[in-house]
Amino acid sequence: MNIRFLGHAAFQITINGKKLIIDPFISANPNASNIKVDTLEADYILITHGHGDHIADVETIAKRTGAKIISNYEIVEWFGKKDLEGYPLNHGGKIKLDFGTIKYVNAVHTSSFPDGSYAGQPGGFVIWDESECLYFAGDTALTMDMKLIPMTCPKLTTAILPIGDNFTMGYEDAIIASDFIECEKIIPCHFDTMDIISVDKEVVKTAFNEKGKDIYFLEIGESIETN
Numbered sequence: 001m002n003i004r005f006l007g008h009a010a011f012q013i014t015i016n017g018k019k020l021i022i023d024p025f026i027s028a029n030p031n032a033s034n035i036k037v038d039t040l041e042a043d044y045i046l047i048t049h050g051h052g053d054h055i056a057d058v059e060t061i062a063k064r065t066g067a068k069i070i071s072n073y074e075i076v077e078w079f080g081k082k083d084l085e086g087y088p089l090n091h092g093g094k095i096k097l098d099f100g101t102i103k104y105v106n107a108v109h110t111s112s113f114p115d116g117s118y119a120g121q122p123g124g125f126v127i128w129d130e131s132e133c134l135y136f137a138g139d140t141a142l143t144m145d146m147k148l149i150p151m152t153c154p155k156l157t158t159a160i161l162p163i164g165d166n167f168t169m170g171y172e173d174a175i176i177a178s179d180f181i182e183c184e185k186i187i188p189c190h191f192d193t194m195d196i197i198s199v200d201k202e203v204v205k206t207a208f209n210e211k212g213k214d215i216y217f218l219e220i221g222e223s224i225e226t227n
């Protein structure tokens, strides 16, 4: 599995030859000006919830690439009205597709579209094939529900967790989350996009390392091979 950071909470995952874009917020993110949205490849676009900082570039990428949307029922319906196709899930449900299996799991956050309409409940994704299993938490607080993930999914090999605080859990809670999900390899997101969610990377790294966890800060545009 290859995981490429596109800034904020946006990632491109390459798994079994398929490209999955998660929560694209790129053209409106001044920090991600090195990412060219109109050249990004995508077979699927995964959306955790309806907030603008997670869906800004969904429509343009999907229209250009024909990528299918994977999200909760309400979000897939909303994009369906824009003639985009997708796979609606709801919490606890999973689907097997040509790249592997994907499950929509609980997150504690809010969710509405930029126009104020209802976007269902927010979630995260667990994505796996025969060899790897990735948890993408989405915007969430630390929640006891995270303990369900190792009970119901294959052993996690990597997790992408928000650490920026204020709108999501901060790094201290993300360390506890990494215990709940029984995962040692963490990639952080949802930090430094604006002052209110800025972090001191050295402080965060030290705190994770003291708990025996590896945390990988990716530069925007950088990718990591996780196998």
Ligand code: NI
Residues within 6 Å of the ligand: 049, 051, 109, 110, 139
């Ligand atoms: Ni949000």
Ligand code: MN
Residues within 6 Å of the ligand: 009, 051, 053, 054, 139, 167, 190
């Ligand atoms: Mn957000």
